[in-house]
Amino acid sequence: MLPKYKVVYNDIKKKIQTQVYKTNEKIPDGNSLAQEFSYSKLTITKALDLLVQEGLLIRRQGSGTYVKENLSPIATIQLEHFCGYSKKFGKEHIKSTVIEFSVITPDKEIAENLNITDDFVYKIIRLRTIDNLPKVIEETYMPLYVIPGLKKKHIEDSIYDYITKELGHKIQSAHISIKGDKANIRDIQYLNLTENDFIMEVEKISFLENGKIFEYSKTHHCYEDFKFNTVIVNTI
Known part of the structure; x- marks a missing residue:
């Protein structure tokens, strides 16, 4: 049985995707939704917080909550599941070499992307x-209070396995942006590239089922091996 906030979350998300709630439209306030679902206002707020964090809704101070304007009315991209490289290629083919593992105070950009203030984060x-060929450089930041107890052995194996199997969290979704760029000094050193080579950068903010952001990362891929797959679901 789904938690009450997930029932509200799924209902509102479906209404956004099917344009019952249209782009830039104000959705009903918390009191109205609480009456509609016969749930507490706290439950409604939890569901709306998750939708805001996923970028489907936006709050405008003194005005209310609106469907975010950058949503496409034609299609939405849905991530079917999360899996790390170990699951995708098989652990026997993957090796993770830890270049840096530290606890830091995040700068403004990292803190804003993780939606935190003065919390410490793993860097x-x-x-x-893959099969002894360098393919990917990952730079990842995770709040300690969301992902406690992370150790070097988890990083050398599978961080996602630690999060899902040992901590018992469910990974819900991610905001992803992709761009091409010139190889930087670290790419040149570890991916055996030259200053004239290009990489594909995947920037990602990832959410747990409870709505908390657990990861902000920038991943550099050798461009010749990069392939992006997704599922486009027509909502009309």
Whole structure:
């Protein structure tokens, strides 16, 4: 049985995707939704918080909550599941080399992307090799209070396995942006590239089922091996 906030979350999300609630439209306030669902206002707020964090809704101070304007009315992108490289290629083919693993105070950009203030975060830089060929450099930041107890052995194995199997969290969704760029000094050093080579950068903010952001990362891929797959679901 779904938690009450997830019932509200799923209902409102479906109404956004099917344009019952249209782009830039104000949705009913918390009191109205509480009456509609016969749930507490706290439950409604939890569901709306999750939708705001996923970028589907936006709050305008003194005005209310609106469907975010950058949503496409034609289609939405849905991530079917999360899996790390270990699951995708098989652990026997993947090696993770830890370049840096430390606890830091995040700068403004990292803190804003993780939606935190003065919390400490893990800084993780890994080289991922596939069948002994360097393919990916990952720079990842995770709040300690969301992902406690992370150790080097987890980073060398699978961070996502630690999050889902040992901590018992469910990974819900991610905001992803992709761009091409010139190889930087670290790419040149670890991916055996030159200053004239290009990489594909995947910037990602990832959410747990409870709505908390647990990861902000920038991953650099060798461009010739990069392939992005997704599922486009027509909502009309």
